[in-house]
Amino acid sequence: MAFNSAPKQFGTILLGVAGLGAFVLNLPAAAGRVTLFIGQILQALAPPWYGRNFARQLVEIGFYSLPVVGMTAIFTGMVLALQSYTGFARFSAESAIPNVVVVSITRELGPVLAGLIVAGRVGSAMAAEIGTMRVTEQIDALWALSTNPFRYLVLPRVLAAILVLPLLVLVADIIGVTGGYFIATARLGFHPGTYIQNTWSFLEAQDVISGLVKAAVFGFIIALMGCYHGYKSRGGAAGVGTAATYAVVSASILILISNYLVTELFFAQ
């Protein structure tokens, strides 16, 4: 029995190795395609500019993401205060809660959670919209009507995302810290004035700035992945669905990787 199953197991292992090999070989090719795509976006920086599209994307990405980002931020701040209290109480460090909440929110949780939430909401929508335009020949129609789709569709989305994500994160920071403040004062017995004073005195400009830089990077990644996968989609409705999935997954992974790299840039000793 074991003798018979050995070639089968060997075949399965070979298949796994082949799959890994294909993935590794595809990675540089994919990176090259994305780099060329970025090159076309940079070429599209020349006029004419489509201010109306840019304004529409500011509203779409920024304003309509506010509720979901705000909800995420406030509950994250509340949970953070609660969890920190139960943990810090073990070694009588409850007074550090305002500091932990503000640093965690501004440096990490605000930008990363906002980035992931916007990647899910906006990145998939961009991929689906541009992908639908691709499979219904609307992208071809843009070229035929002497309009560069990178200038008309992609650039406004990328610029709007780069600009709006930091603003969203700023709002998320304020809401998140407020959530922590609310739990600390209403449930954990902190004095409101002392909590605010501790928060304010501990907070450094670099904490906020690093978060905003991260947010701009995440905004670029979200729009880039959404537009790239939408633009390259093929094969009708199924292709558009796949593009939306790839846009969210690839943006989420790149957000987590770039989060580490920007953190290294700001805080490495």
Next chain:
Amino acid sequence: MTLETASPTPNSAPEGVANEVEAQDLHLAFGDKRVLNSFSLSLKRGESLVILGRSGTGKSVFLKCLLGLLAVNRGDIFWRGAELGSRSGSGKDEEAPRKSYAELRAQCGMLFQSSALFDSLPVWENVAFGLMAARRISRSEALDIAIARLEEVELPPETAHLFPAELSGGMRKRVGLARAVASEPRLLLFDEPTSGLDPIMTRIIDDLILSSMNRLGASAITVTHDMASAARIANRVALLHGGQIVWHGSSQALEDPQDEALRQFVRGEAQGPLAVRTRAGEQD
């Protein structure tokens, strides 16, 4: 009582006029599949050429190559005597006149098979899109022009503020046609303009195509499977098979085709020179 309306007829291209478009020895493959294989074709100025051919033979692909939306692997496309595309690496005559695809697109209007209207824009912005992009005219001026173009394709002004999702198939085609002719192009490309339409709407679209061509004095290439449409709108017909033009001639040949391949296509016969192998050893 019978209702007789005078239908427009295609202008005949005079003898000896220059070519509007000429494709020479085009080759294009998607992976292993050869789509265009030594494809050559010319269109005289003012001529209406219809390309016939079975599904999947590369008719729409040729239109996209002509507009520069797809790059051919080999071959040359000339527009008004000038070669289209970039010179880099061509190794050809450096002095030969050249034009960019952008120049061609600025003087070309295309009606896509799916109409390809922009879902997020109202009808009037769809129609005036090319005008606003190319001439940077104001939105109010663009709206006026769009309404005039919509009236030309027999759509009421109220249509201007609807969105494409609110239109029927025939209305979408007419809006697509209004968009294609809005900037008064000299070259018109129609990709299956009457697919999916009833015979009456097909006739209306054919008449609109002819009247637009005659009004603009434009040349046109139409891709279609519809024999009645082809007979109505064409001066000349070309039959595409196996990636190349296997027959071309006057549209009158459609009435009594002498060529074996054309006869098979016109009569819709399963057996003949146009049969293709769909699987190994199997003919469809």
